[in-house]
Amino acid sequence: xxEIIDARWLAADVKRFEILAPRIAVKQQPGQFxxxxxxxxxxxxxxxxAGSDPTSGTITLVVQGIGxxxxxxxxxxxxxxxxxxxxxxxxxxxxxxFGTVVVIGGGVxxxxxxxxxxxxxxxxxxxxxxxxxxxRSLIILEDELRAxxxxxxxxxxDGSYGxxxxxxxxxxxxxxxxxxxxxxxxxxxxPMMRSVADVTRPHGIPTTVSLNSIMVxxxxxxxxxxxxxxxxxRFACVDGPEFDASxxxxxxxAQRNAMYRSAEQDALKRFEQSPARDLDRVExxxxxxxxxxxxxx
Amino acid sequence: MTNSLPxxxxxxxxxxxxxxxxxxxxxxxxxxxxxxxxxIQAHAEAxxxxxxxxxxCVSGCPVGVKIKEFVALVHDGDYLGAAAKIREDNVLxxxxxxxxxxxxxxxxxxxxxxxxxxxxxxxxxxxxxxxxRTSGKIGLPKRAPSTGQRVAIIGSGPAGLxxxxxxxxxxxxxxxxxxLHEPGGxxxxxxxxxxxxxxxxxxxxDNLRAMGISFETNVVIGKTYxxxxxxxxxxxDAVFIATGAGLPKFLGVPGEHLAGxxxxxxxxxxxxxxxxxxxxxxxxxxxxxxxxxVAVVGAGNTAMDAVRTARRxxxxxxxxxxxxxxxxxxxxxxxxxxxxEEGIEFVTLTAPLEFLGDEKGxxxxxxxxxxxxxxxxxxxxxxxxxxxxxxxxxELDMAIIALGTGANPLVQRATPNLATNERGYIVADAETxxxxxxxxxxxxDIVTGGATVILAMGAGRQAAGAIDAYLKSxxxxxxxxxx
Numbered sequence: 001x002x003e004i005i006d007a008r009w010l011a012a013d014v015k016r017f018e019i020l021a022p023r024i025a026v027k028q029q030p031g032q033f034x035x036x037x038x039x040x041x042x043x044x045x046x047x048x049x050a051g052s053d054p055t056s057g058t059i060t061l062v063v064q065g066i067g068x069x070x071x072x073x074x075x076x077x078x079x080x081x082x083x084x085x086x087x088x089x090x091x092x093x094x095x096x097x098f099g100t101v102v103v104i105g106g107g108v109x110x111x112x113x114x115x116x117x118x119x120x121x122x123x124x125x126x127x128x129x130x131x132x133x134x135x136r137s138l139i140i141l142e143d144e145l146r147a148x149x150x151x152x153x154x155x156x157x158d159g160s161y162g163x164x165x166x167x168x169x170x171x172x173x174x175x176x177x178x179x180x181x182x183x184x185x186x187x188x189x190x191p192m193m194r195s196v197a198d199v200t201r202p203h204g205i206p207t208t209v210s211l212n213s214i215m216v217x218x219x220x221x222x223x224x225x226x227x228x229x230x231x232x233x234r235f236a237c238v239d240g241p242e243f244d245a246s247x248x249x250x251x252x253x254a255q256r257n258a259m260y261r262s263a264e265q266d267a268l269k270r271f272e273q274s275p276a277r278d279l280d281r282v283e284x285x286x287x288x289x290x291x292x293x294x295x296x297x
Numbered sequence: 298m299t300n301s302l303p304x305x306x307x308x309x310x311x312x313x314x315x316x317x318x319x320x321x322x323x324x325x326x327x328x329x330x331x332x333x334x335x336x337i338q339a340h341a342e343a344x345x346x347x348x349x350x351x352x353x354c355v356s357g358c359p360v361g362v363k364i365k366e367f368v369a370l371v372h373d374g375d376y377l378g379a380a381a382k383i384r385e386d387n388v389l390x391x392x393x394x395x396x397x398x399x400x401x402x403x404x405x406x407x408x409x410x411x412x413x414x415x416x417x418x419x420x421x422x423x424x425x426x427x428x429x430r431t432s433g434k435i436g437l438p439k440r441a442p443s444t445g446q447r448v449a450i451i452g453s454g455p456a457g458l459x460x461x462x463x464x465x466x467x468x469x470x471x472x473x474x475x476x477l478h479e480p481g482g483x484x485x486x487x488x489x490x491x492x493x494x495x496x497x498x499x500x501x502x503d504n505l506r507a508m509g510i511s512f513e514t515n516v517v518i519g520k521t522y523x524x525x526x527x528x529x530x531x532x533x534d535a536v537f538i539a540t541g542a543g544l545p546k547f548l549g550v551p552g553e554h555l556a557g558x559x560x561x562x563x564x565x566x567x568x569x570x571x572x573x574x575x576x577x578x579x580x581x582x583x584x585x586x587x588x589x590x591v592a593v594v595g596a597g598n599t600a601m602d603a604v605r606t607a608r609r610x611x612x613x614x615x616x617x618x619x620x621x622x623x624x625x626x627x628x629x630x631x632x633x634x635x636x637x638e639e640g641i642e643f644v645t646l647t648a649p650l651e652f653l654g655d656e657k658g659x660x661x662x663x664x665x666x667x668x669x670x671x672x673x674x675x676x677x678x679x680x681x682x683x684x685x686x687x688x689x690x691x692e693l694d695m696a697i698i699a700l701g702t703g704a705n706p707l708v709q710r711a712t713p714n715l716a717t718n719e720r721g722y723i724v725a726d727a728e729t730x731x732x733x734x735x736x737x738x739x740x741x742d743i744v745t746g747g748a749t750v751i752l753a754m755g756a757g758r759q760a761a762g763a764i765d766a767y768l769k770s771x772x773x774x775x776x777x778x779x780x
Contacts, residue, residue: 023521037478043571043580044478069580084478086515216571216581219476219517220705221486222563223545228554233547238706252554255658259556263582270577 001286002085005058007078010140013065014108015074016050022057024049024087030115031093031210031242034059035218037084038072039281045069046215046225048112048187048241049088059085062111062140068267072278083285089218090241094208095119099182100126102174103149104167104196106188107133110141112210113187118148120185126150128178130170132192136161168195181205186245190254197245207245211236214257228252300344300372310345312414313338320638324608327490327574330635331395334417339424342417343372349408354418357406359755360459362386364403364418371421380429381436383422388462388505389455389754391430391497392484394423397751398629430500437508441468445773448764449474449533451518451708454482455750456539456741458502459757460764461510467765471509472533474516477570482541484750486570487562489602491609495569519707524715524737534771535764538723538732538739539757542747543705547698548594552652557584557660561593561603561699568606584695587611592663592691594618594649595699596626601636603697608639616642618649618691620668620681646670646681650688652696662690701747708743722746729763730756736771738764 006018024034033048051060065071073082093116101120105113110131121127129149133139134157146152153170154162163170167188175181184207186196193209200207213225213236220238227236228249234240271278300307316332317323323330334342352365362383370379383390399405399419407415429435446469450457453475465471479485484498506512518524518540527533545560547553564583567573571581591607593600596619608615617636619626622645626633637643651664667687674680704721716724716733723739725732730740740756742748 023516027521041572041579043582084515086476086478086517087520089517089520216563216566217477217486219520219707220544221542222566223547223560224563226554233554235544238544249554252658256554256556258657259584259659260582263576263585267577267580267582 001081001083003081004076004078005056007076010062011138013074014138014140015063015065016111017061017063017073018053018056018058019061019082019085020057021059021085021087024085025052025057025059026054028052028059028088029092030095030119031112032088032090033218033241034061034085034087035089035215036061036073036082038069038076038082039278039285040083041281042083043069044084044216044218046089046212046218046237048210048212049115050111051115062108064108067264068271071268071271072275072282075275075279076282080282081286082282086218090237091239093119093185093242095123097124100128100178100180101183101185102171102181103127103129103145104171104184104186104188104192105129105131105141105145106167106186106192107138108140109188109192109210110145113185114141114145114148116185117145121148121150125183128174129153130155130167131162132156132167132170132188134158166195167192168199171196171199175199175203175205184208184245190250190257193245193248194250197248197250201246208242209245209248210241211243211248211253212241212257213253214259227256300346300348300369302344304347307345307347308409308413310341312345312417313342313420315417315420317635320635320640323491324639327609329494330491331423333427334420334424339371339421340374342421343368345409346372346416347408353406353408354403354416357402357404359402359751360386360758362403362422367425368416368418368421371425376425376428377432377434377436379425383425384436384438386758387754388459389501390422391426391501392455392493393751393754394419394426395493395497396488398749400630402751430497435504437504438462438466440466440509443470444468444768446470446534446768447472447532448535448537448768449527449531450537450539452476452482452539452541452741452743453480453502453512454484454539454541454741454753456541456753456757456760457482457537458505459754460537460539460740460761461757462505462508463758463761464764465505465509467761469765469768472511472513474518474522475512475514476517478514479570480512480514486566487542487599487602489565489569489606491605492602517707519709519711524708524712524734528736534768534773535736535738537757537760537764538708538737538743539741539753540705540708540743541753542702542742544703545698546700546703548649548700550649550651552654552660553698555652555654555660556658557693557695558652559584559695559697561595561599561697562702564603564697565599565606568610574610583610586695588613589694590614590616590692591695591697592616592618592644592693593697593699595701596621596628597699597701598628598632599701600699601628601632603699604641605636605639607695607697608641612695614642615640616644618647618663618665619643619645620648621678622646622670625678644691648681648683649696653690660693660696662692663696664688664690702742704743704746712737720746729767730760731763731767736767
């Protein structure tokens with residue numbers, strides 16, 4: 001059982017959690033993820049870790065409520081708990097002195113890009129960050145990302161905040177105006193990462209993306225998270241989650257991520273019609289874990 | 298009471314047939330197929346044992362169960378005594394009585410089998426284990442006084458559980474680490490309910506808890522802790538790596554990334570561990586098999602498990618694609634027989650060359666090639682070779698690749714100076730199972746590659762013996778938290 005120490009909304013449907021997981025908090029490095037199962041009937045979902053505090057033993061997760069499990073998670077508050085958290089999984093981001101680095105966060109991807117941006121900044125890189133969202137209310141972690149960037153740019157699709165346009169509009173400007181860009185990190189929705197790869201590929205700028213494919217165990221055992229990179233099947237859980245953007249087949253990623261769409265919509269509809277059953281299961285799991293600590297140490 | 302029948306009469310008793318759920322019923326549900334011998338059957342079966350002075354069956358058993366003794370106890374009606382006798386050598390009798398390939402092991406060595414039918418040792422083992430379980434009087438082995446020494450076991454599958462049982466009996470403190478949220482390894486995520494009910498696995502694990510073993514779920518060694526941390530600040534004196542079957546193998550043909558193509562590991566894990574067959578009551582989904590055509594590539598026990606699971610999920614057509622002929626299939630005869638009874642189609646001498654998808658990236662067909670058999674290969678089986686110009690398409694909604702597994706790299710990557718072979722498996726001494734790192738032992742599939750539950754359990758016992766000897770020659774550490 002993993003207690004939620006703090007929970008607060010960052011934007012509509014986006015919530016930030018501090019979860020007590022001392023072992024993971026000590027080990028976590030930027031770019032790694034955990035697998036979470038909310039209750040005993042729950043699915044296992046991967047969530048990239050947005051940071052940790054080894055002293056208090058907490059990890060930070062930023063969750064966008066899209067499907068049933070993420071909406072259920074986002075209905076939880078401090079004092080409640082999730083049943084299973086395992087990690088830190090996956091390979092850490094490559095952190096070294098590249099020179100000038102562009103860090104691009106799209107939507108909730110910003111939460112994942114933020115710790116890597118901080119580590120890159122601490123490693124002595126000049127960090128130019130681009131934070132993009134559809135509209136102003138969906139911009140998250142702006143101050144946090146600004147604090148670890150030399151310059152922060154904001155773009156919104158509708159122009160309600162920052163520069164109107166996509167993150168790639170700004171990225172293209174930087175390519176045109178900067179003397180050189182040594183590395184680009186882009187984390188966000190698949191179409192955004194694909195567009196970033198298309199923009200940097202002709203210029204040969206090394207570009208990394210973090211892939212959010214569907215996983216079950218997260219340890220290489222099932223192979224469900226396989227993606228095509230350079231036309232080779234790679235497992236996002238043990239070979240990634242970060243890959244060379246210029247080689248990723250984003251179509252295959254999008255198609256595989258859509259594999260369970262109708263089941264996901266069905267599950268979400270049922271949850272929204274009657275959330276009580278799942279909330280009971282969360283409570284039940286917490287009580288059971290409190291009574292029998294050995295069930296889930 | 299001893300068996301007073303003379304041997305010439307014992308051999309006249311027919312081998313008892315395992316009662317089964319009718320195929321027309323069971324192919325629609327996940328209830329166990331084999332129902333277990335009745336008491337009368339068990340008694341009759343036990344009476345068949347010739348009580349050889351030098352029982353070959355025992356040497357055929359990877360964990361050395363005292364078969365002659367336990368069968369005699371069954372014949373005497375002392376079922377709890379029989380169960381306790383098995384438990385001296387085997388911590389999971391209800392499991393192995395169901396999933397062991399007895400025909401290749403104890404029963405394969407049974408002298409009755411040369412002229413008659415081998416003794417039903419597996420059936421009897423299952424009978425006593427089930428009797429014991431339902432009696433609520435489980436005779437667990439006594440624990441030796443505490444040595445104060447601590448052993449970390451990585452993985453809670455058959456190798457880890459077997460080692461844990463032996464080590465805790467010898468008085469060591471044992472913690473078993475499991476990466477998933479539930480202990481049991483392949484017994485939980487891999488073998489389906491209809492062959493091994495999960496309730497039985499859970500009870501066996503509860504028995505091990507009652508013996509004093511601790512289980513820690515949600516811990517991935519190599520990630521959450523390293524082996525160096527276990528031997529250092531976590532205060533363990535020895536480590537046994539039993540991480541089991543690793544990364545699923547794929548064919549390496551075009552189109553394997555299509556939605557609808559699974560590894561058997563993923564498909565079975567979704568159904569067995571995550572209960573995807575009970576979606577939406579459980580949240581984890583699996584591709585909807587209802588009224589669909591499903592093909593499983595391979596012909597081992599895992600392939601049989603996968604294709605029979607697809608059938609139960611409602612596949613209108615569930616088939617195996619296998620590049621050799623039925624004679625070469627590695628699966629147990631019983632599994633092949635049950636699969637056929639359930640209407641599984643066997644498409645042999647056929648190899649997929651490519652998976653074909655629709656415009657949305659979903660599987661729609663497999664392009665296959667017909668094969669013929671040539672000379673025997675290194676495995677002794679006749680090797681398949683393609684027939685020229687024999688390509689054809691099979692329309693499919695779902696394909697499941699069941700070709701075995703390769704080595705999982707997580708522990709090896711995080712453990713400096715741990716020797717591995719060219720295929721990534723951990724190198725362990727044949728006798729002691731010690732690795733290149735002192736105090737670190739390894740056994741089961743992570744050393745041998747994919748094998749059986751009972752071979753992994755044999756490795757677990759072997760490692761436990763060697764670890765016990767190692768701990769005796771390395772007295773408890775002063776700083777050990779347990780001392």
